[in-house]
Amino acid sequence: MTTLSIDHVSRWFGNVVAVNDITMTIGPGVTGLLGPNGAGKSTLINMMAGFLAPSTGTVTLDGQPVWRNEAIYRHIGIVPEREAMYDFLTGKEFVLANAELHGLDARAAQRALATVEMEYAQDRKIATYSKGMRQRVKMASALVHDPSLLLLDEPFNGMDPRQRMQLMDLLRRMGDEGRTVLFSSHILEEVEQLAWHIEVVVAGRHAASGDFRKIRRLMTDRPHRYLVRSSDDRALAAALIADPSTSGIEVDPAEDALLIQAVDFGRFTTLLPRVARDHGIRLLTVSPSDESLESVFSYLVAA
Amino acid sequence: MYDPTVARLTYRALLGRRRALILGALPLLLIVIAVAVRALTGADDQTATDVLGGFALATMVPIIGVIAGTGAIGPEIDDGSVVYLLSKPIKRPTIIFTKLIVAIAVTMVFSAVPTMIAGLILNGNGQQIAVAYTVAALVASIAYAALFLLLGTVSRHAVVFGLVYALVWEALFGSLVPGARTLSVQQWSLAVAERVAGGDLVTSDVGLTTATVLLVVVTVAATWYAGQKLRTLTLAGEE
Numbered sequence: 414m415t416t417l418s419i420d421h422v423s424r425w426f427g428n429v430v431a432v433n434d435i436t437m438t439i440g441p442g443v444t445g446l447l448g449p450n451g452a453g454k455s456t457l458i459n460m461m462a463g464f465l466a467p468s469t470g471t472v473t474l475d476g477q478p479v480w481r482n483e484a485i486y487r488h489i490g491i492v493p494e495r496e497a498m499y500d501f502l503t504g505k506e507f508v509l510a511n512a513e514l515h516g517l518d519a520r521a522a523q524r525a526l527a528t529v530e531m532e533y534a535q536d537r538k539i540a541t542y543s544k545g546m547r548q549r550v551k552m553a554s555a556l557v558h559d560p561s562l563l564l565l566d567e568p569f570n571g572m573d574p575r576q577r578m579q580l581m582d583l584l585r586r587m588g589d590e591g592r593t594v595l596f597s598s599h600i601l602e603e604v605e606q607l608a609w610h611i612e613v614v615v616a617g618r619h620a621a622s623g624d625f626r627k628i629r630r631l632m633t634d635r636p637h638r639y640l641v642r643s644s645d646d647r648a649l650a651a652a653l654i655a656d657p658s659t660s661g662i663e664v665d666p667a668e669d670a671l672l673i674q675a676v677d678f679g680r681f682t683t684l685l686p687r688v689a690r691d692h693g694i695r696l697l698t699v700s701p702s703d704e705s706l707e708s709v710f711s712y713l714v715a716a
Numbered sequence: 717m718y719d720p721t722v723a724r725l726t727y728r729a730l731l732g733r734r735r736a737l738i739l740g741a742l743p744l745l746l747i748v749i750a751v752a753v754r755a756l757t758g759a760d761d762q763t764a765t766d767v768l769g770g771f772a773l774a775t776m777v778p779i780i781g782v783i784a785g786t787g788a789i790g791p792e793i794d795d796g797s798v799v800y801l802l803s804k805p806i807k808r809p810t811i812i813f814t815k816l817i818v819a820i821a822v823t824m825v826f827s828a829v830p831t832m833i834a835g836l837i838l839n840g841n842g843q844q845i846a847v848a849y850t851v852a853a854l855v856a857s858i859a860y861a862a863l864f865l866l867l868g869t870v871s872r873h874a875v876v877f878g879l880v881y882a883l884v885w886e887a888l889f890g891s892l893v894p895g896a897r898t899l900s901v902q903q904w905s906l907a908v909a910e911r912v913a914g915g916d917l918v919t920s921d922v923g924l925t926t927a928t929v930l931l932v933v934v935t936v937a938a939t940w941y942a943g944q945k946l947r948t949l950t951l952a953g954e955e
Contacts, residue, residue, distance in 0.1 A: 462803065464803075464949075495795070499725060501729065502725075513721040514722070514806060554800065
Protein backbone atom coordinates (compact mmCIF):
# COMPACT_ATOMS: atom_id res chain seq x y z
CA MET A 414 0.00 0.00 0.00
CA THR A 415 1.45 3.27 -1.09
CA THR A 416 -0.24 6.53 -0.25
CA LEU A 417 0.78 9.91 -1.51
CA SER A 418 -0.37 12.71 0.76
CA ILE A 419 -0.62 16.31 -0.33
CA ASP A 420 -1.23 18.43 2.71
CA HIS A 421 -2.26 22.09 2.37
CA VAL A 422 0.13 22.59 -0.50
CA SER A 423 0.45 25.92 -2.24
CA ARG A 424 2.97 27.06 -4.79
CA TRP A 425 3.42 30.51 -6.20
CA PHE A 426 5.81 31.89 -8.77
CA GLY A 427 6.37 35.54 -7.98
CA ASN A 428 2.90 37.04 -7.80
CA VAL A 429 1.22 34.17 -9.61
CA VAL A 430 -0.41 31.47 -7.51
CA ALA A 431 -0.19 28.22 -9.47
CA VAL A 432 -1.45 25.87 -6.76
CA ASN A 433 -3.63 27.15 -3.97
CA ASP A 434 -3.96 25.26 -0.69
CA ILE A 435 -4.59 21.77 -2.05
CA THR A 436 -5.07 18.79 0.21
CA MET A 437 -5.59 15.32 -1.28
CA THR A 438 -4.64 11.73 -0.69
CA ILE A 439 -3.80 9.41 -3.56
CA GLY A 440 -4.10 5.72 -2.79
CA PRO A 441 -3.68 2.49 -4.78
CA GLY A 442 -5.52 2.20 -8.10
CA VAL A 443 -5.73 4.63 -10.97
CA THR A 444 -6.45 8.25 -10.16
CA GLY A 445 -7.03 10.90 -12.80
CA LEU A 446 -5.95 14.46 -12.16
CA LEU A 447 -8.33 16.48 -14.32
CA GLY A 448 -8.27 20.15 -15.09
CA PRO A 449 -8.12 22.61 -17.95
CA ASN A 450 -4.76 23.67 -19.37
CA GLY A 451 -2.99 26.04 -17.02
CA ALA A 452 -4.92 24.83 -13.97
CA GLY A 453 -1.74 23.90 -12.10
CA LYS A 454 -1.70 20.16 -12.84
CA SER A 455 1.92 20.10 -13.94
CA THR A 456 3.01 22.22 -11.00
CA LEU A 457 1.20 19.82 -8.69
CA ILE A 458 2.75 16.75 -10.35
CA ASN A 459 6.20 18.34 -10.18
CA MET A 460 5.73 18.81 -6.45
CA MET A 461 4.49 15.21 -6.09
CA ALA A 462 7.60 14.07 -7.98
CA GLY A 463 9.98 16.06 -5.78
CA PHE A 464 11.09 18.37 -8.59
CA LEU A 465 9.59 21.48 -7.08
CA ALA A 466 9.38 22.67 -3.50
CA PRO A 467 5.92 23.63 -2.25
CA SER A 468 5.81 27.27 -1.13
CA THR A 469 3.81 26.05 1.85
CA GLY A 470 2.51 22.61 2.89
CA THR A 471 4.04 19.17 2.49
CA VAL A 472 4.05 16.28 0.06
CA THR A 473 4.81 12.89 1.60
CA LEU A 474 4.89 9.32 0.37
CA ASP A 475 3.96 6.92 3.15
CA GLY A 476 5.12 9.55 5.61
CA GLN A 477 8.44 10.27 3.89
CA PRO A 478 9.02 13.75 2.48
CA VAL A 479 9.41 13.81 -1.29
CA TRP A 480 11.36 17.08 -1.65
CA ARG A 481 15.16 16.80 -1.37
CA ASN A 482 14.96 13.09 -0.68
CA GLU A 483 16.70 11.13 -3.44
CA ALA A 484 16.06 7.77 -1.75
CA ILE A 485 12.32 8.19 -2.35
CA TYR A 486 12.87 7.50 -6.07
CA ARG A 487 13.25 3.80 -5.31
CA HIS A 488 9.44 3.85 -4.98
CA ILE A 489 8.45 6.40 -7.61
CA GLY A 490 8.31 6.03 -11.38
CA ILE A 491 7.91 9.22 -13.36
CA VAL A 492 6.73 9.76 -16.91
CA PRO A 493 7.36 13.44 -17.64
CA GLU A 494 5.36 15.40 -20.19
CA ARG A 495 8.43 16.78 -21.92
CA GLU A 496 9.72 14.97 -24.97
CA ALA A 497 13.45 15.31 -24.49
CA MET A 498 15.10 12.01 -23.57
CA TYR A 499 18.67 11.38 -24.79
CA ASP A 500 17.70 10.99 -28.44
CA PHE A 501 21.18 9.77 -29.37
CA LEU A 502 20.61 6.49 -27.52
CA THR A 503 18.63 3.51 -28.74
CA GLY A 504 15.51 2.59 -26.80
CA LYS A 505 17.32 -0.32 -25.22
CA GLU A 506 20.33 1.77 -24.21
CA PHE A 507 18.05 4.36 -22.69
CA VAL A 508 16.05 1.90 -20.60
CA LEU A 509 19.26 0.10 -19.59
CA ALA A 510 20.79 3.41 -18.43
CA ASN A 511 17.69 4.02 -16.32
CA ALA A 512 17.97 0.52 -14.86
CA GLU A 513 21.64 1.02 -14.03
CA LEU A 514 20.90 4.32 -12.33
CA HIS A 515 18.64 2.31 -10.03
CA GLY A 516 21.41 -0.22 -9.47
CA LEU A 517 19.69 -2.83 -11.65
CA ASP A 518 20.97 -4.85 -14.59
CA ALA A 519 19.98 -5.60 -18.17
CA ARG A 520 17.31 -8.12 -17.13
CA ALA A 521 15.24 -5.38 -15.48
CA ALA A 522 15.57 -3.24 -18.60
CA GLN A 523 14.51 -6.11 -20.85
CA ARG A 524 11.51 -6.87 -18.65
CA ALA A 525 10.38 -3.25 -18.75
CA LEU A 526 10.74 -3.13 -22.53
CA ALA A 527 8.64 -6.28 -22.80
CA THR A 528 5.96 -4.77 -20.55
CA VAL A 529 5.47 -1.85 -22.93
CA GLU A 530 5.90 -4.07 -26.03
CA MET A 531 8.79 -2.10 -27.42
CA GLU A 532 11.26 -4.93 -27.96
CA TYR A 533 10.71 -4.80 -31.71
CA ALA A 534 12.14 -1.28 -31.93
CA GLN A 535 14.59 -1.39 -29.03
CA ASP A 536 17.70 -1.19 -31.22
CA ARG A 537 16.59 1.92 -33.07
CA LYS A 538 17.70 5.40 -32.02
CA ILE A 539 15.10 7.26 -29.95
CA ALA A 540 15.42 10.15 -32.42
CA THR A 541 13.61 7.97 -34.99
CA TYR A 542 10.69 7.10 -32.67
CA SER A 543 7.12 8.31 -33.09
CA LYS A 544 5.42 10.12 -30.25
CA GLY A 545 3.66 6.96 -29.09
CA MET A 546 6.89 4.94 -29.14
CA ARG A 547 8.65 7.61 -27.11
CA GLN A 548 5.83 7.53 -24.62
CA ARG A 549 6.16 3.78 -24.25
CA VAL A 550 9.92 3.92 -23.79
CA LYS A 551 9.41 6.63 -21.18
CA MET A 552 6.96 4.22 -19.50
CA ALA A 553 9.54 1.46 -19.62
CA SER A 554 12.13 3.73 -17.99
CA ALA A 555 9.63 4.58 -15.26
CA LEU A 556 8.71 0.92 -14.65
CA VAL A 557 12.21 -0.51 -14.68
CA HIS A 558 12.53 -0.61 -10.87
CA ASP A 559 8.99 -1.85 -10.28
CA PRO A 560 7.81 1.30 -8.44
CA SER A 561 4.76 1.36 -6.20
CA LEU A 562 3.85 4.89 -7.27
CA LEU A 563 3.61 5.92 -10.91
CA LEU A 564 3.21 9.59 -11.86
CA LEU A 565 2.33 10.47 -15.46
CA ASP A 566 1.99 14.02 -16.75
CA GLU A 567 -0.42 14.21 -19.71
CA PRO A 568 0.60 10.74 -20.94
CA PHE A 569 -1.92 10.61 -23.78
CA ASN A 570 -0.97 13.88 -25.45
CA GLY A 571 -0.34 13.37 -29.13
CA MET A 572 -0.99 9.62 -29.11
CA ASP A 573 -3.12 7.99 -31.77
CA PRO A 574 -6.23 6.04 -30.66
CA ARG A 575 -4.53 2.64 -30.81
CA GLN A 576 -1.52 3.78 -28.77
CA ARG A 577 -3.91 5.46 -26.34
CA MET A 578 -5.80 2.21 -25.86
CA GLN A 579 -2.61 0.21 -25.30
CA LEU A 580 -1.38 2.66 -22.69
CA MET A 581 -4.76 2.68 -20.98
CA ASP A 582 -4.70 -1.11 -20.78
CA LEU A 583 -1.23 -0.99 -19.29
CA LEU A 584 -2.15 1.63 -16.69
CA ARG A 585 -5.31 -0.29 -15.80
CA ARG A 586 -3.17 -3.38 -15.26
CA MET A 587 -0.79 -1.40 -13.03
CA GLY A 588 -3.72 -0.19 -10.97
CA ASP A 589 -5.15 -3.72 -10.70
CA GLU A 590 -1.78 -4.92 -9.40
CA GLY A 591 -2.20 -2.56 -6.46
CA ARG A 592 0.09 0.20 -7.59
CA THR A 593 -0.76 3.82 -7.00
CA VAL A 594 -1.09 5.36 -10.46
CA LEU A 595 -1.76 9.05 -10.98
CA PHE A 596 -2.09 10.64 -14.39
CA SER A 597 -3.03 14.15 -15.41
CA SER A 598 -5.25 15.10 -18.31
CA HIS A 599 -7.33 17.99 -19.55
CA ILE A 600 -9.60 15.67 -21.52
CA LEU A 601 -12.73 14.46 -19.77
CA GLU A 602 -13.16 11.31 -21.87
CA GLU A 603 -9.63 10.05 -21.13
CA VAL A 604 -10.17 10.31 -17.43
CA GLU A 605 -13.62 8.80 -17.71
CA GLN A 606 -12.31 5.71 -19.50
CA LEU A 607 -9.46 5.01 -17.15
CA ALA A 608 -9.71 6.46 -13.69
CA TRP A 609 -11.43 4.89 -10.73
CA HIS A 610 -11.17 8.04 -8.85
CA ILE A 611 -10.67 11.59 -9.96
CA GLU A 612 -9.32 14.79 -8.55
CA VAL A 613 -10.34 17.98 -10.32
CA VAL A 614 -8.12 21.04 -10.23
CA VAL A 615 -9.28 24.38 -11.59
CA ALA A 616 -7.30 27.62 -11.44
CA GLY A 617 -4.93 26.15 -8.87
CA ARG A 618 -7.72 25.06 -6.54
CA HIS A 619 -8.97 21.62 -5.66
CA ALA A 620 -12.44 21.69 -7.21
CA ALA A 621 -13.77 18.19 -6.73
CA SER A 622 -12.72 14.78 -5.60
CA GLY A 623 -14.26 11.37 -5.72
CA ASP A 624 -15.98 8.82 -7.86
CA PHE A 625 -16.07 9.73 -11.52
CA ARG A 626 -19.78 9.02 -12.09
CA LYS A 627 -20.78 11.42 -9.34
CA ILE A 628 -18.65 14.18 -10.78
CA ARG A 629 -19.84 13.47 -14.30
CA ARG A 630 -23.44 13.85 -13.16
CA LEU A 631 -22.62 17.19 -11.59
CA MET A 632 -21.17 18.21 -14.91
CA THR A 633 -24.17 17.25 -17.10
CA ASP A 634 -26.83 18.34 -14.63
CA ARG A 635 -25.42 21.80 -14.29
CA PRO A 636 -27.58 24.74 -15.50
CA HIS A 637 -26.96 25.59 -19.14
CA ARG A 638 -26.75 29.18 -20.31
CA TYR A 639 -27.86 30.41 -23.72
CA LEU A 640 -27.56 33.64 -25.56
CA VAL A 641 -30.69 34.30 -27.61
CA ARG A 642 -31.56 37.11 -30.02
CA SER A 643 -35.06 37.38 -31.45
CA SER A 644 -37.49 39.75 -33.16
CA ASP A 645 -39.08 40.53 -29.74
CA ASP A 646 -36.79 39.71 -26.83
CA ARG A 647 -39.11 40.90 -24.06
CA ALA A 648 -42.15 38.99 -25.25
CA LEU A 649 -40.03 35.88 -25.63
CA ALA A 650 -38.60 36.33 -22.13
CA ALA A 651 -42.07 36.68 -20.60
CA ALA A 652 -43.24 33.51 -22.31
CA LEU A 653 -40.19 31.46 -21.40
CA ILE A 654 -40.02 32.37 -17.72
CA ALA A 655 -43.52 30.94 -17.25
CA ASP A 656 -42.04 27.47 -17.79
CA PRO A 657 -40.18 25.75 -14.93
CA SER A 658 -37.34 24.62 -17.21
CA THR A 659 -36.11 28.22 -17.21
CA SER A 660 -34.68 29.54 -13.98
CA GLY A 661 -33.58 33.01 -14.99
CA ILE A 662 -33.53 35.45 -17.87
CA GLU A 663 -31.50 38.59 -18.15
CA VAL A 664 -31.82 41.29 -20.78
CA ASP A 665 -28.37 42.26 -21.93
CA PRO A 666 -28.60 45.70 -23.58
CA ALA A 667 -24.93 45.70 -24.58
CA GLU A 668 -25.25 42.48 -26.51
CA ASP A 669 -28.84 43.28 -27.49
CA ALA A 670 -29.78 39.76 -26.45
CA LEU A 671 -31.29 37.60 -23.76
CA LEU A 672 -29.15 35.54 -21.41
CA ILE A 673 -31.22 32.54 -20.45
CA GLN A 674 -30.41 30.05 -17.73
CA ALA A 675 -32.07 26.68 -18.24
CA VAL A 676 -32.19 24.08 -15.49
CA ASP A 677 -33.80 21.30 -17.51
CA PHE A 678 -31.69 20.98 -20.60
CA GLY A 679 -33.88 18.49 -22.49
CA ARG A 680 -37.14 20.30 -21.90
CA PHE A 681 -35.75 23.73 -22.65
CA THR A 682 -34.44 22.71 -26.07
CA THR A 683 -37.97 21.74 -27.21
CA LEU A 684 -39.66 24.59 -25.36
CA LEU A 685 -37.76 27.44 -26.99
CA PRO A 686 -38.77 26.86 -30.65
CA ARG A 687 -42.35 26.04 -29.69
CA VAL A 688 -42.81 29.22 -27.65
CA ALA A 689 -41.28 31.31 -30.40
CA ARG A 690 -43.62 29.85 -33.01
CA ASP A 691 -46.71 30.21 -30.80
CA HIS A 692 -45.98 33.91 -30.20
CA GLY A 693 -44.92 34.68 -33.76
CA ILE A 694 -41.39 35.58 -32.67
CA ARG A 695 -38.44 34.97 -34.99
CA LEU A 696 -35.34 33.51 -33.40
CA LEU A 697 -32.22 35.19 -34.78
CA THR A 698 -29.49 33.71 -32.59
CA VAL A 699 -29.46 30.73 -30.23
CA SER A 700 -26.05 29.86 -28.87
CA PRO A 701 -24.90 28.06 -25.76
CA SER A 702 -22.70 30.53 -23.94
CA ASP A 703 -20.75 28.26 -21.64
CA GLU A 704 -20.01 24.93 -23.27
CA SER A 705 -16.25 25.27 -22.89
CA LEU A 706 -14.46 22.85 -20.62
CA GLU A 707 -13.34 25.77 -18.50
CA SER A 708 -16.91 26.76 -17.72
CA VAL A 709 -17.79 23.16 -16.90
CA PHE A 710 -14.88 23.15 -14.48
CA SER A 711 -15.74 26.49 -12.98
CA TYR A 712 -19.25 25.27 -12.39
CA LEU A 713 -17.73 22.39 -10.45
CA VAL A 714 -15.75 24.81 -8.34
CA ALA A 715 -18.91 26.62 -7.37
CA ALA A 716 -20.85 23.39 -6.70
CA MET B 717 30.93 9.74 -5.73
CA TYR B 718 31.35 8.57 -9.32
CA ASP B 719 28.56 6.96 -11.32
CA PRO B 720 29.66 5.15 -14.48
CA THR B 721 26.22 5.37 -16.10
CA VAL B 722 26.03 9.13 -15.61
CA ALA B 723 29.57 9.32 -17.03
CA ARG B 724 28.64 7.26 -20.09
CA LEU B 725 25.59 9.38 -20.84
CA THR B 726 27.63 12.56 -20.43
CA TYR B 727 30.45 11.36 -22.70
CA ARG B 728 28.02 10.38 -25.41
CA ALA B 729 26.19 13.69 -25.19
CA LEU B 730 29.46 15.65 -25.24
CA LEU B 731 31.09 13.72 -28.03
CA GLY B 732 28.02 13.64 -30.24
CA ARG B 733 28.75 14.52 -33.82
CA ARG B 734 28.19 18.28 -33.82
CA ARG B 735 29.84 19.05 -30.52
CA ALA B 736 32.81 16.83 -31.32
CA LEU B 737 33.34 18.83 -34.50
CA ILE B 738 33.37 22.10 -32.57
CA LEU B 739 35.69 20.58 -29.94
CA GLY B 740 38.04 19.35 -32.66
CA ALA B 741 38.14 22.56 -34.70
CA LEU B 742 40.28 24.71 -32.42
CA PRO B 743 42.94 22.04 -31.68
CA LEU B 744 43.20 21.43 -35.41
CA LEU B 745 43.64 25.16 -36.01
CA LEU B 746 46.39 25.27 -33.36
CA ILE B 747 48.29 22.48 -35.04
CA VAL B 748 47.88 24.06 -38.47
CA ILE B 749 49.22 27.35 -37.06
CA ALA B 750 52.14 25.50 -35.44
CA VAL B 751 53.05 23.78 -38.70
CA ALA B 752 52.80 27.04 -40.64
CA VAL B 753 54.87 29.03 -38.13
CA ARG B 754 57.54 26.37 -37.98
CA ALA B 755 57.70 26.19 -41.77
CA LEU B 756 57.92 29.96 -42.16
CA THR B 757 60.16 31.01 -39.26
CA GLY B 758 61.87 27.79 -38.15
CA ALA B 759 62.24 26.68 -34.54
CA ASP B 760 62.24 29.63 -32.15
CA ASP B 761 61.60 29.57 -28.39
CA GLN B 762 60.02 33.04 -28.24
CA THR B 763 57.66 32.25 -31.12
CA ALA B 764 56.70 28.95 -29.52
CA THR B 765 55.89 30.80 -26.28
CA ASP B 766 53.85 33.39 -28.15
CA VAL B 767 51.75 30.81 -29.98
CA LEU B 768 51.23 28.51 -27.00
CA GLY B 769 50.63 31.34 -24.52
CA GLY B 770 48.71 33.67 -26.80
CA PHE B 771 46.50 31.19 -28.61
CA ALA B 772 46.58 27.77 -26.95
CA LEU B 773 46.36 28.76 -23.28
CA ALA B 774 44.66 32.15 -23.59
CA THR B 775 42.00 31.27 -26.14
CA MET B 776 41.74 27.59 -26.97
CA VAL B 777 41.79 26.06 -23.49
CA PRO B 778 39.05 28.32 -22.02
CA ILE B 779 36.84 27.88 -25.08
CA ILE B 780 37.20 24.08 -24.95
CA GLY B 781 36.48 24.40 -21.22
CA VAL B 782 33.29 26.36 -21.94
CA ILE B 783 32.08 23.82 -24.48
CA ALA B 784 32.87 20.77 -22.34
CA GLY B 785 31.95 22.28 -18.94
CA THR B 786 28.62 23.81 -19.87
CA GLY B 787 27.88 21.02 -22.37
CA ALA B 788 28.22 18.37 -19.67
CA ILE B 789 24.98 19.49 -18.04
CA GLY B 790 23.47 22.63 -19.65
CA PRO B 791 21.65 20.99 -22.57
CA GLU B 792 20.12 18.35 -20.28
CA ILE B 793 18.74 21.01 -17.97
CA ASP B 794 17.56 23.09 -20.93
CA ASP B 795 15.60 20.35 -22.63
CA GLY B 796 14.47 18.71 -19.40
CA SER B 797 16.06 15.30 -19.99
CA VAL B 798 18.00 15.77 -16.74
CA VAL B 799 14.77 14.59 -15.12
CA TYR B 800 15.86 11.01 -15.89
CA LEU B 801 18.95 11.52 -13.72
CA LEU B 802 17.18 13.45 -10.99
CA SER B 803 14.41 10.88 -10.57
CA LYS B 804 16.89 8.25 -9.42
CA PRO B 805 18.15 7.34 -5.96
CA ILE B 806 21.50 8.98 -6.69
CA LYS B 807 22.94 11.81 -4.65
CA ARG B 808 22.89 15.01 -6.66
CA PRO B 809 26.51 15.88 -5.76
CA THR B 810 27.47 12.48 -7.26
CA ILE B 811 25.88 13.54 -10.54
CA ILE B 812 27.84 16.81 -10.49
CA PHE B 813 31.12 15.16 -9.51
CA THR B 814 30.79 12.56 -12.27
CA LYS B 815 30.01 15.21 -14.83
CA LEU B 816 33.00 17.22 -13.59
CA ILE B 817 35.33 14.27 -14.14
CA VAL B 818 33.98 13.83 -17.66
CA ALA B 819 34.25 17.56 -18.43
CA ILE B 820 37.83 17.63 -17.12
CA ALA B 821 38.81 14.58 -19.15
CA VAL B 822 37.30 15.96 -22.35
CA THR B 823 38.85 19.41 -21.81
CA MET B 824 42.24 17.85 -21.13
CA VAL B 825 42.14 15.62 -24.21
CA PHE B 826 41.03 18.42 -26.52
CA SER B 827 43.34 21.09 -25.07
CA ALA B 828 46.43 19.59 -23.44
CA VAL B 829 47.12 16.96 -26.09
CA PRO B 830 47.06 19.42 -29.03
CA THR B 831 49.10 21.90 -26.95
CA MET B 832 51.79 19.28 -26.50
CA ILE B 833 51.75 18.36 -30.20
CA ALA B 834 51.88 22.03 -31.25
CA GLY B 835 54.75 22.65 -28.81
CA LEU B 836 56.74 19.76 -30.23
CA ILE B 837 56.16 21.03 -33.75
CA LEU B 838 57.09 24.62 -32.86
CA ASN B 839 60.43 24.09 -31.15
CA GLY B 840 60.74 20.42 -30.26
CA ASN B 841 60.12 21.10 -26.55
CA GLY B 842 63.16 23.36 -26.30
CA GLN B 843 63.53 24.88 -22.81
CA GLN B 844 60.65 22.58 -21.74
CA ILE B 845 58.22 25.04 -23.28
CA ALA B 846 55.90 22.39 -24.77
CA VAL B 847 55.76 20.46 -21.50
CA ALA B 848 55.26 23.63 -19.44
CA TYR B 849 52.27 24.76 -21.50
CA THR B 850 50.85 21.25 -21.55
CA VAL B 851 50.97 21.19 -17.75
CA ALA B 852 49.34 24.63 -17.71
CA ALA B 853 46.59 23.35 -20.03
CA LEU B 854 46.03 20.31 -17.79
CA VAL B 855 45.78 22.44 -14.66
CA ALA B 856 43.57 25.04 -16.35
CA SER B 857 41.29 22.24 -17.67
CA ILE B 858 40.36 21.28 -14.12
CA ALA B 859 39.47 24.79 -12.99
CA TYR B 860 37.67 25.73 -16.21
CA ALA B 861 35.66 22.51 -16.25
CA ALA B 862 34.52 23.13 -12.66
CA LEU B 863 33.69 26.80 -13.26
CA PHE B 864 31.78 26.23 -16.47
CA LEU B 865 29.98 23.17 -15.12
CA LEU B 866 28.65 25.41 -12.36
CA LEU B 867 27.69 28.00 -14.94
CA GLY B 868 25.87 25.32 -16.95
CA THR B 869 23.99 24.28 -13.81
CA VAL B 870 22.81 27.75 -12.80
CA SER B 871 22.26 29.55 -16.10
CA ARG B 872 20.44 28.93 -19.33
CA HIS B 873 22.87 31.26 -21.06
CA ALA B 874 25.95 29.47 -19.79
CA VAL B 875 27.75 29.35 -23.13
CA VAL B 876 27.42 33.09 -23.65
CA PHE B 877 28.56 33.92 -20.11
CA GLY B 878 31.36 31.40 -20.42
CA LEU B 879 32.64 32.86 -23.67
CA VAL B 880 32.40 36.39 -22.25
CA TYR B 881 34.48 35.30 -19.28
CA ALA B 882 36.98 33.43 -21.42
CA LEU B 883 37.43 36.06 -24.10
CA VAL B 884 36.64 39.37 -22.42
CA TRP B 885 37.84 38.81 -18.89
CA GLU B 886 40.78 36.49 -19.40
CA ALA B 887 42.04 37.80 -22.72
CA LEU B 888 41.02 41.46 -23.02
CA PHE B 889 40.37 42.78 -19.53
CA GLY B 890 43.35 40.90 -18.14
CA SER B 891 45.69 42.57 -20.60
CA LEU B 892 44.40 46.05 -19.77
CA VAL B 893 43.86 45.90 -16.01
CA PRO B 894 46.75 44.26 -14.15
CA GLY B 895 44.60 43.48 -11.09
CA ALA B 896 42.24 41.36 -13.14
CA ARG B 897 45.08 39.00 -13.86
CA THR B 898 45.24 37.84 -10.27
CA LEU B 899 41.73 36.51 -10.71
CA SER B 900 42.43 34.59 -13.88
CA VAL B 901 42.60 30.84 -14.31
CA GLN B 902 45.08 31.45 -17.12
CA GLN B 903 47.54 33.23 -14.81
CA TRP B 904 47.17 30.56 -12.12
CA SER B 905 47.99 27.82 -14.59
CA LEU B 906 50.87 29.90 -15.94
CA ALA B 907 52.31 30.05 -12.42
CA VAL B 908 52.49 26.26 -12.50
CA ALA B 909 53.98 26.31 -16.01
CA GLU B 910 56.59 28.86 -14.93
CA ARG B 911 57.82 26.39 -12.34
CA VAL B 912 58.04 23.61 -14.94
CA ALA B 913 59.83 25.66 -17.62
CA GLY B 914 62.31 27.23 -15.26
CA GLY B 915 63.53 29.81 -17.81
CA ASP B 916 62.40 33.40 -18.33
CA LEU B 917 60.11 32.71 -21.24
CA VAL B 918 57.07 31.46 -19.32
CA THR B 919 56.01 33.92 -16.63
CA SER B 920 52.95 34.56 -14.50
CA ASP B 921 51.73 37.58 -12.55
CA VAL B 922 50.71 35.32 -9.69
CA GLY B 923 52.92 33.42 -7.26
CA LEU B 924 52.83 29.64 -7.28
CA THR B 925 51.39 29.34 -3.76
CA THR B 926 48.63 31.86 -4.37
CA ALA B 927 47.88 30.23 -7.72
CA THR B 928 47.65 26.73 -6.24
CA VAL B 929 45.40 27.85 -3.41
CA LEU B 930 43.11 29.77 -5.76
CA LEU B 931 42.92 26.86 -8.21
CA VAL B 932 41.93 24.43 -5.48
CA VAL B 933 39.48 26.81 -3.83
CA VAL B 934 37.74 27.73 -7.09
CA THR B 935 37.49 24.11 -8.25
CA VAL B 936 36.17 22.78 -4.96
CA ALA B 937 33.83 25.69 -4.29
CA ALA B 938 32.35 25.63 -7.80
CA THR B 939 31.77 21.88 -7.64
CA TRP B 940 30.22 22.03 -4.19
CA TYR B 941 27.94 24.88 -5.17
CA ALA B 942 26.87 23.16 -8.38
CA GLY B 943 25.90 20.10 -6.31
CA GLN B 944 23.81 22.28 -4.00
CA LYS B 945 22.13 24.02 -6.94
CA LEU B 946 21.25 20.68 -8.52
CA ARG B 947 19.68 19.52 -5.25
CA THR B 948 17.18 22.36 -5.44
CA LEU B 949 16.95 22.58 -9.21
CA THR B 950 13.42 23.47 -10.19
CA LEU B 951 12.25 21.89 -13.37
CA ALA B 952 10.00 24.44 -14.97
CA GLY B 953 6.58 23.05 -15.81
CA GLU B 954 5.02 23.35 -19.23
CA GLU B 955 2.40 25.74 -17.94
